[in-house]
Amino acid sequence: MKKQQSGSSLQTKSLSISFGGHTAVNAVSCQFHPNELTVIVGPNGAGKTTFFNLISGQLKPTHGQVILNNHDVSQMPPATRARLGIGRAFQLTNLFPRLSVLENIRLVVQAHSGDGWRFFTRITALPELEAKAEHFLHLVGLSSVAHMLANELSHGNQRKLEVAMLMAMEPDIYMFDEPTAGMSLDEAPSLLELIANLKNDSSKTVLLVEHKMSVVRALADRIIVLHNGEVLEDGTPDRIMTSKLVKDVYLGNAGGLA
Amino acid sequence: MFNQKKLSLAWGNPPSRDRNQNLAYTLRITVGLVWAILLLAPFLFHDVRALEVAARICIFIVLVASYDLLIGITGIVSFAHTLFFACGAYGAAIGLKLYGGSWSAYSLGSLAGMLLAVTIAAVIGLLSLRVKAIFFAMITLAVASLALVMVSQFSAYTGGEDGLTYKTPALFKTATKLLENENGSTVKVFGTKLNGKLAAYYFLSFSCLLIFALTVRLVATPLGSVLKAIRENDTRAEAIGYRVVRYRSLIFCLSAASAAVAGSIYAVWLKYTGPETVLSFTIMIDILLMVVIGGMGTIWGSVPGVLLLVLAQYYLRDLMEIAAEKTTGIPLLPELLSPERWLLWLGIGFILVVYFFPKGLAGAMLASGEKR
Numbered sequence: 001m002k003k004q005q006s007g008s009s010l011q012t013k014s015l016s017i018s019f020g021g022h023t024a025v026n027a028v029s030c031q032f033h034p035n036e037l038t039v040i041v042g043p044n045g046a047g048k049t050t051f052f053n054l055i056s057g058q059l060k061p062t063h064g065q066v067i068l069n070n071h072d073v074s075q076m077p078p079a080t081r082a083r084l085g086i087g088r089a090f091q092l093t094n095l096f097p098r099l100s101v102l103e104n105i106r107l108v109v110q111a112h113s114g115d116g117w118r119f120f121t122r123i124t125a126l127p128e129l130e131a132k133a134e135h136f137l138h139l140v141g142l143s144s145v146a147h148m149l150a151n152e153l154s155h156g157n158q159r160k161l162e163v164a165m166l167m168a169m170e171p172d173i174y175m176f177d178e179p180t181a182g183m184s185l186d187e188a189p190s191l192l193e194l195i196a197n198l199k200n201d202s203s204k205t206v207l208l209v210e211h212k213m214s215v216v217r218a219l220a221d222r223i224i225v226l227h228n229g230e231v232l233e234d235g236t237p238d239r240i241m242t243s244k245l246v247k248d249v250y251l252g253n254a255g256g257l258a
Numbered sequence: 259m260f261n262q263k264k265l266s267l268a269w270g271n272p273p274s275r276d277r278n279q280n281l282a283y284t285l286r287i288t289v290g291l292v293w294a295i296l297l298l299a300p301f302l303f304h305d306v307r308a309l310e311v312a313a314r315i316c317i318f319i320v321l322v323a324s325y326d327l328l329i330g331i332t333g334i335v336s337f338a339h340t341l342f343f344a345c346g347a348y349g350a351a352i353g354l355k356l357y358g359g360s361w362s363a364y365s366l367g368s369l370a371g372m373l374l375a376v377t378i379a380a381v382i383g384l385l386s387l388r389v390k391a392i393f394f395a396m397i398t399l400a401v402a403s404l405a406l407v408m409v410s411q412f413s414a415y416t417g418g419e420d421g422l423t424y425k426t427p428a429l430f431k432t433a434t435k436l437l438e439n440e441n442g443s444t445v446k447v448f449g450t451k452l453n454g455k456l457a458a459y460y461f462l463s464f465s466c467l468l469i470f471a472l473t474v475r476l477v478a479t480p481l482g483s484v485l486k487a488i489r490e491n492d493t494r495a496e497a498i499g500y501r502v503v504r505y506r507s508l509i510f511c512l513s514a515a516s517a518a519v520a521g522s523i524y525a526v527w528l529k530y531t532g533p534e535t536v537l538s539f540t541i542m543i544d545i546l547l548m549v550v551i552g553g554m555g556t557i558w559g560s561v562p563g564v565l566l567l568v569l570a571q572y573y574l575r576d577l578m579e580i581a582a583e584k585t586t587g588i589p590l591l592p593e594l595l596s597p598e599r600w601l602l603w604l605g606i607g608f609i610l611v612v613y614f615f616p617k618g619l620a621g622a623m624l625a626s627g628e629k630r
Contacts, residue, residue: 056497082499094497096490099483107487110480111499119481126480169498 007034007203008069008085008172015054015064016229024050026229027064032173037199037206039216042226048209049091051226052175055207056088057081068173082111087171091178091209093158097151101142101161104150105133108168133168139194140164156183163191167198174198175207180215188212192219217241281623289561293470297463300456301448309459311572315564316466317524322548322560323473324516330555331477332509333489335391337542338382338398341405342514344537345375346521351422351531352415359425368522372515379514383507402542409533421532430458430526462527469516474557476512485509489555551611553618562619570607575600 014027025047032038040048053059055066057078066074073081096104106123109132110116123129137143140160145153150161163179176195180188196219199206210216216223216237223240225232233239233246240246295302299312321343328334346368353367378401386397409416416422428434434454437445444451476482487495488502496502525531534540544567552563575597582595615622 058493058497077501078493078496079499079501082497088497090494090497094491094494096487096494098490099486103483103486107483107495108498110483115480116484116500116505117481119476119479121480122475122478123480123483124478129480165498 007205009033010173010205011067012055013065013067015061015066017050017054017059017062024229025054028231030224030231030234032205032207034205035199035202036221037196037208037219038222038224039208039210039220040224040226041216046226047229048226049177052088052177052209056086056175082169085172087166087169087173088175089162089166089177089179091181093162095150095158095161098149100147101137101150101153102133102146104161105136105164105168106130108165109133112170136164136168139167140191156187159183160191172203173205173207177209178211285558285620285623289558292561292565293467300459301450304449311568313459313462313527315568316463317520318548318564318568319560320466320469320520321517321545322552322564323470323557324513325545326549326554326557326560327473327509327513329549331482331489332485332506334506334510335395336398337395338402339517339545340537340542341402342375342379342517343521344405346371346518347525347531347536348416349374350522350525351424354424354426355422359427361427364427364526371522372518375514375518376511379511380507383510387503387506387510406533406537409537417532419533421530423530426526426529430454458527462523465523469519473516477557547608551618553621556618556620556624559618559620570604574604578603
């Protein structure tokens, strides 16, 4: 299967997964388009992260399919999907803790460029890898800590590294799982701006799980509300914000939309 | 965008980075010196035992470095390393035994042994590197035990518990004269005869140095970086596009091949191959101790680790005998220092090293973790 030139179409067809008796994601059918930023919202346990895991391959569905460019990828391992252009960042920071920040990113860059099997050329003899890694570090503002170990970073910086690692994958489909969780208020906006800019490239699809409603309204082209593993509402921000169903089930409890 | 200035004020570069860099260079220079001494050993030490010790050190550096690729770099726990070592050794031994002391017999036997080792590694790897680390360790333990039983059962080929003795290629025979003087006797340089033993030693030490250098090199490549990533976080490595099982299987096979080559080199040096020299669990435990003492995940640590343990195994008794003699008359001390208690002191020494250098000798010098 080859990557298409102008973006990828991602589709889920009645995607479901059960753990024991509990159905975490239930018959979710959605189509995602390039040049679109979709925010997935829903209360804790609604199945947002599980939905991401199904798309990126950490979990295999019990029923249903993940379709990428008209091919069923639901049985492929995560690494294969990553190379086909499905990239994701994780909600719980998921780095290479005892490697340097630069090496964390460089690993992503070299996975993308296909240099992972080179066993004789010194990594320092491939400056283009490092240059590219530094570019992404600069983008999120981590250049000055490039040589620290990832587990020595502050929580906020670890979140930035997480985002930078996904950007360095240069996928067609970006999936961010609460990228700003636990970040300070003055750091979050610039990171979100970075994410919002991604979809300006007409071939990129962006999926974002986010809790802060102000953020969601400002960024989203489309909002999907998940509840108990099912799609409750799917539409433009304006429609979602005025939906009585959503208000009752989810947002109503949280004290309104403001 | 981001407040770069504030960030660099808050973090900056770790202040101890230069010092760490210096320590890393010191480690490399020390390791280089040890190799220089090993390569000059035949001219520096004239007794037979010293050369045996030097050869053992060279071989074990390769074994420990290749084992460190697994346990320290990639995070795979295996107890089958002596099995691969034995494959190479028995391959060479059986070749030399069956077809006489020729180069073709030696190289064919070694190659067959290495292929066997890689095949076993590939089968174990592809079948079981998907399972949890602890199960994998148990499987390798089972296969290694099986190999021990098979070697003693198939005694027609392996010599059973007694092992095999055989002829080596003519070049390596002690009676071979590399250079003759006008009287027809072997030329001596610095009191060392230029005979076949010397040729065998240089074959061994240079091969070991080459494999060690290649192992060090491997860690500095993109592949080495991927292996460390798998050790650190295999799900993330998979998520960014690396097929973890393939990489694990590859390194398991590479490490097996390297151990097998060490085995065939050792076989031609010892002119004897038996379970006690290449396959026993005592050797596996020695390798584990050497990796831990040297520093897991450093590769360079294999040199100090092996050096310390092998020297202790060979010379601690002699040292204690001298110490016991010197302390006669003082109560208790001579009894404590009597040579038969050498294992006690080795054990205490080991505990002290682990206590004071939990990351191993080389690990302590590379304290800030991964260097570029």
